[in-house]
Amino acid sequence: MTAKAILIVDDDELRCELLAELLQDEGYAVRIANDGVEGLDALEREAADLVLLDIIMPRMDGIRFLQVLPQRIESPPPVIVISGSMDSVGGKTLEEMNVAGTVRKPVDPATLIETIETALSQGAMPGD
Amino acid sequence: MDSYHLVPGLLAALLAAILHFSGFFQSTDGSVFDRLSVRGTAEPPAVTLIRLEEGESAGALVQASLALGAERVVFLSDPGSGLERLAAEERERTVIGFPAPRLSGSLPSELLAAAQRQEGELVRAPIARPVAEYGIHRSQNAWIESEDGAVALLETVAAGREPRAGEYYVPMPRSLSFAQLSSDQLVSAEFVEGDLEGMTVIVARPEELSGNLLATPISPNLAAVSRAQFAAYAVQALATGREATKSGNLAAVLLILFAAMLSALAAILLRKRHVSATIALSLCVFAGVAGWILLESAGVILPFAGIWTAVALAWLGTIMFLERRKDSKLESSVVGAIEQTVSHTAFSNRDNLPALLVATAEMVGIERMLLVRPADPLSPNPPATFNAEVSDFAGDVQGELARLASHLAEGRSLPVRGLLPGWPGQVRLRAIGYEDKPLYWLYTFGDSPDAELGEYIAASLAQSFVTMQKSHASLSAQQRGRRAVDPVDFRVVSAIGLISRNSRQLRKAIDQLNSSVMAFDVVGFPLHASPQMVDLLEASGINPQTALLSEIIENLTELTKGQVEALLRDILREGGEASAPMRQIAGVSATLRVSCPDPAQATHENIVVLEAFDTSDLARLSDLRGAITDFIDVQMRNDLETIALAAALAKKAAGDKKRGERMIERIVAASQAATDRLNTMNDLARNQPATRDDMPHPIQLRPIAENVGQRLAEFAGRYDVQLDFELPAVSGYSVGDPVVLARMFEALLRLVITDSPQHSTVTFSLAEDETRSAIKICGGFGMDRARLGQAIAKPPRHDIPEFLIVSESARALSSWGGEFAYDSETGKGYTFQLSLRRIA
Numbered sequence: 001m002t003a004k005a006i007l008i009v010d011d012d013e014l015r016c017e018l019l020a021e022l023l024q025d026e027g028y029a030v031r032i033a034n035d036g037v038e039g040l041d042a043l044e045r046e047a048a049d050l051v052l053l054d055i056i057m058p059r060m061d062g063i064r065f066l067q068v069l070p071q072r073i074e075s076p077p078p079v080i081v082i083s084g085s086m087d088s089v090g091g092k093t094l095e096e097m098n099v100a101g102t103v104r105k106p107v108d109p110a111t112l113i114e115t116i117e118t119a120l121s122q123g124a125m126p127g128d
Numbered sequence: 129m130d131s132y133h134l135v136p137g138l139l140a141a142l143l144a145a146i147l148h149f150s151g152f153f154q155s156t157d158g159s160v161f162d163r164l165s166v167r168g169t170a171e172p173p174a175v176t177l178i179r180l181e182e183g184e185s186a187g188a189l190v191q192a193s194l195a196l197g198a199e200r201v202v203f204l205s206d207p208g209s210g211l212e213r214l215a216a217e218e219r220e221r222t223v224i225g226f227p228a229p230r231l232s233g234s235l236p237s238e239l240l241a242a243a244q245r246q247e248g249e250l251v252r253a254p255i256a257r258p259v260a261e262y263g264i265h266r267s268q269n270a271w272i273e274s275e276d277g278a279v280a281l282l283e284t285v286a287a288g289r290e291p292r293a294g295e296y297y298v299p300m301p302r303s304l305s306f307a308q309l310s311s312d313q314l315v316s317a318e319f320v321e322g323d324l325e326g327m328t329v330i331v332a333r334p335e336e337l338s339g340n341l342l343a344t345p346i347s348p349n350l351a352a353v354s355r356a357q358f359a360a361y362a363v364q365a366l367a368t369g370r371e372a373t374k375s376g377n378l379a380a381v382l383l384i385l386f387a388a389m390l391s392a393l394a395a396i397l398l399r400k401r402h403v404s405a406t407i408a409l410s411l412c413v414f415a416g417v418a419g420w421i422l423l424e425s426a427g428v429i430l431p432f433a434g435i436w437t438a439v440a441l442a443w444l445g446t447i448m449f450l451e452r453r454k455d456s457k458l459e460s461s462v463v464g465a466i467e468q469t470v471s472h473t474a475f476s477n478r479d480n481l482p483a484l485l486v487a488t489a490e491m492v493g494i495e496r497m498l499l500v501r502p503a504d505p506l507s508p509n510p511p512a513t514f515n516a517e518v519s520d521f522a523g524d525v526q527g528e529l530a531r532l533a534s535h536l537a538e539g540r541s542l543p544v545r546g547l548l549p550g551w552p553g554q555v556r557l558r559a560i561g562y563e564d565k566p567l568y569w570l571y572t573f574g575d576s577p578d579a580e581l582g583e584y585i586a587a588s589l590a591q592s593f594v595t596m597q598k599s600h601a602s603l604s605a606q607q608r609g610r611r612a613v614d615p616v617d618f619r620v621v622s623a624i625g626l627i628s629r630n631s632r633q634l635r636k637a638i639d640q641l642n643s644s645v646m647a648f649d650v651v652g653f654p655l656h657a658s659p660q661m662v663d664l665l666e667a668s669g670i671n672p673q674t675a676l677l678s679e680i681i682e683n684l685t686e687l688t689k690g691q692v693e694a695l696l697r698d699i700l701r702e703g704g705e706a707s708a709p710m711r712q713i714a715g716v717s718a719t720l721r722v723s724c725p726d727p728a729q730a731t732h733e734n735i736v737v738l739e740a741f742d743t744s745d746l747a748r749l750s751d752l753r754g755a756i757t758d759f760i761d762v763q764m765r766n767d768l769e770t771i772a773l774a775a776a777l778a779k780k781a782a783g784d785k786k787r788g789e790r791m792i793e794r795i796v797a798a799s800q801a802a803t804d805r806l807n808t809m810n811d812l813a814r815n816q817p818a819t820r821d822d823m824p825h826p827i828q829l830r831p832i833a834e835n836v837g838q839r840l841a842e843f844a845g846r847y848d849v850q851l852d853f854e855l856p857a858v859s860g861y862s863v864g865d866p867v868v869l870a871r872m873f874e875a876l877l878r879l880v881i882t883d884s885p886q887h888s889t890v891t892f893s894l895a896e897d898e899t900r901s902a903i904k905i906c907g908g909f910g911m912d913r914a915r916l917g918q919a920i921a922k923p924p925r926h927d928i929p930e931f932l933i934v935s936e937s938a939r940a941l942s943s944w945g946g947e948f949a950y951d952s953e954t955g956k957g958y959t960f961q962l963s964l965r966r967i968a
Contacts, residue, residue, distance in 0.1 A: 011898065012770070013769045014764055014770055014794060014798060014801065015573050015769060016795055018777060022773060022776065022777060025777070025780060050237075056762065058896045058898045058966070059895070059896070060856075060895045061856045061858040061859075061860075061896075063856075063858050064857045066468055067857070070503060071766075100311040105765035105766060105769050106766075106771075106772050107769045107773065108772070109776040110771060116885070
């Protein structure tokens with residue numbers, strides 16, 4: 001059975017590395033992009049089953065990424081947002097922006113794995 | 129009008145009446161009578177003068193005269209024989225004068241007996257000299273007192289009519305002349321019957337016609353009228369009813385009083401002095417004209433001089449009284465104002481001034497000083513000293529001081545050499561006395577390098593000292609219970625000078641406050657506004673000169689009109705203060721405070737003070753706190769997450785030593801990253817002066833740009849320009865000050881918008897990479913780059929404030945490690961680029 005592919009989009013390289021190791025331990029195939037632009041490029045190059053997305057990033061932030069994702073990727077993967085204190089942008093909640101789930105920082109590894117599993121079991125990005 | 133304003137008029141009337149009855153005005157009134165009477169139109173002569181020739185028969189003369197139609201024949205003196213043969217009827221019409229010894233006292237009995245009129249007998253009447261007033265004979269008595277009552281004098285008997293009063297005035301018109309004939313002419317029948325019809329014939333000896341001449345109104349400077357001629361005038365006046373009498377005492381008093389009251393009322397009611405003076409003068413002219421008419425028609429002589437004097441004195445007295453009252457009021461106001469102004473200062477006691485000068489001199493760095501009055505020898509106890517004594521002087525002190533003083537210009541100082549050899553530095557002399565009280569101030573700043581600067585302060589101190597002394601000298605006389613030497617006008621000028629000086633200084637003091645303050649009269653009219661308040665009001669579109677208190681509060685705050693009225697009502701009734709947050713004006717957050725003293729304490733001297741506290745600093749501090757909290761929240765969550773992840777992985781790596789060590793390294797790295805971020809924050813917070821307005825801190829640029837966009841939407845709409853903002857959905861953290869950046873963004877956008885063609889677009893874009901945040905503003909018509917550079921480098925301060933804001937903000941930006949660049953070309957538009965450090 002092929003491992004599920006997860007793309008981590010986060011500008012913090014150290015956190016990306018640790019997240020990747022955590023997910024790899026769980027059997028996922030993990031790729032890393034350090035901002036929204038890189039993330040979209042990575043998805044265009046190779047599809048992923050799920051995206052773990054940070055919000056505050058240079059060049060293209062997480063919100064913009066969510067807005068552009070359906071325009072750039074034909075069948076966008078579900079997105080789990082890893083957010084700090086943010087729960088709305090421009091009057092819209094993250095749920096309203098079609099995310100598969102949110103994980104509040106600091107991430108509890110068990111909760112993250114559970115959320116990922118749930119999102120993957122639910123399939124592609126809702127609304128598509 | 130207060131009734132006692134009429135007191136000067138009453139006094140003037142009283143004085144004029146007293147002078148009138150004391151005869152003081154007799155000469156003046158007589159002169160007036162003379163001028164009026166000599167011009168009068170004469171009736172035809174009713175008297176003929178006959179010169180009684182030597183040897184002529186008096187009886188024949190009487191018979192001839194009566195035969196020619198004469199009414200009466202009057203002999204000024206007894207002709208002796210010749211009258212015995214006259215018939216009884218002729219005798220009754222013949223009057224013979226006999227001299228009355230004097231007018232005062234009673235007629236002696238023998239003369240009285242002679243004057244007793246008996247039927248069929250000659251009429252004998254006493255003849256008296258006319259009454260002289262200051263040498264002028266213009267009046268005559270009608271009768272003389274006797275033991276049996278009044279006996280008519282010759283003229284009265286001759287005229288056959290008595291005047292209205294005991295003394296009557298005789299008009300002597302120049303145009304009236306009496307025929308003078310000799311007895312020969314009359315007796316020799318040169319005349320026909322009827323030539324003397326109805327006339328009184330006065331017969332006089334030649335010496336009575338030429339001797340004993342009198343000065344009369346006709347010839348006031350020359351004794352030219354004979355007694356016979358005067359009698360003729362008198363008889364003419366009585367016979368024709370044209371004699372004049374003085375007005376009665378009561379009438380005179382009433383006339384004088386009436387005239388005085390009219391004059392006083394004119395002075396009281398007509399504020400303009402020249403108008404009331406004209407009225408008074410008109411009253412005098414009117415009295416003259418009325419008097420003339422009355423004299424001509426009724427033969428009454430008005431008390432002209434009394435009336436004129438009463439009018440003049442009443443006007444003058446009333447004016448002086450009113451002036452004095454005004455002066456008194458002014459004076460009391462002045463004293464009150466002075467006391468209010470200076471009661472809390474050394475002014476109330478001039479003796480304190482030297483002590484104050486010493487205290488202030490010490491404060492400003494004067495090392496030694498002496499205040500001396502020139503005297504020989506100098507007083508060992510001069511008015512003021514500081515670190516000095518009179519014994520410090522050397523040489524010819526008086527001579528040297530006098531020599532220096534002669535070269536001293538007002539307000540200037542002179543260096544003094546040799547006079548105070550023991551004093552350090554340069555000793556200088558100033559004259560700080562006034563008028564005849566010279567006072568010399570000798571001082572030195574010692575060897576202080578600031579001595580030259582101190583000269584300005586010394587000049588200011590000296591000027592203030594002199595001013596205070598002058599004001600005190602002029603104003604304090606009354607305070608000391610003495611009658612002031614200066615007229616009130618001068619004291620008013622001094623008081624105004626002092627008060628306005630104090631007022632000016634207070635205004636300056638208010639203006640120096642780094643606060644927006646405005647004082648209002650309790651009615652709500654503005655009294656004074658500090659420059660900051662003026663700027664604030666003008667920025668809000670309010671005219672600080674005319675705006676009312678309620679309008680200002682309503683305009684500056686979110687309070688409704690009703691709320692403002694309620695607030696002011698409470699403040700004015702109860703005193704105290706109230707505050708309300710102000711609308712944000714020009715990016716400034718402020719609180720408006722209205723305060724008013726307790727009316728019970730301040731009585732009618734209440735004022736209302738409006739103060740705008742700039743709470744931008746508090747808001748900025750709050751923003752800073754919020755930004756740092758957000759930043760720490762976000763970043764620390766990241767770092768803690770990293771550590772938590774590494775710890776979880778390390779736990780899972782039990783037995784895998786290599787992995788465990790790697791995780792520990794990651795934990796250390798995450799901890800180090802967190803520490804670095806904290807250090808960055810520490811640097812931002814501590815490496816800048818706490819008072820700096822533009823202290824940078826972590827900020828998110830998107831909300832700042834959004835706010836600016838909202839503020840400028842209407843402005844852009846007015847120019848028909850579209851604003852296009854390209855912003856990230858979420859900003860990271862950049863280093864800067866939100867207020868400065870907001871002002872800069874707004875200024876740049878305004879510049880571009882105002883120079884944009886209609887229907888064009890101005891773009892504002894924000895792009896953030898890992899280390900920098902870039903802002904780019906594009907659009908507009910553009911101008912020559914060099915001109916733009918010049919405008920930013922040397923901004924025109926008043927014309928376009930945006931350039932000044934951009935220039936100042938660019939400097940702040942640079943101090944945060946940011947960059948500002950611009951490009952522009954006419955017709956191609958502007959490009960402004962800002963770059964800020966970004967916190968990763």
